[in-house]
Amino acid sequence: MKVFASSDLQRNPSEIQKAALLEPVFLSYHDKPRYVIMSLEEYVRLKGATILASPRSLPDSVIERIHEIANSHPDMDVEVGGGLAVHLE
Structure with a gap:
């Protein structure tokens, strides 16, 4: 892994x-x-199944990108309801 200074x-x-x-x-x-x-x-x-968040706490663009990532991985499922959850099957 690379290391960068915060500056x-x-x-x-x-x-x-x-x-x-x-x-x-x-x-x-x-x-x-x-x-x-x-x-x-x-x-x-x-993070897998431990990504749990209120949809209001994430911008729509982030939720959409997580859906795209999940769609490209057949072992992953995303639910958005009262909260966002990513499940690994």
Whole structure:
């Protein structure tokens, strides 16, 4: 995994975004890893059934993208009702 300084977010955000599409990347603060940035696909894969949220807490574009990700994975199902839930079957 790549490690970037938190100051790199301002200097070169596109490099961090490109790296995060390939694998999760660490952001360090005072030379200590503090945060992880990853693609939404990786987040959905890792969180699986534990993604639970009120639809009002997420922008429509995020909910739509999660549906697209789930549709590309036959073992995943998304429900939106009183809340958003991603299920791995």
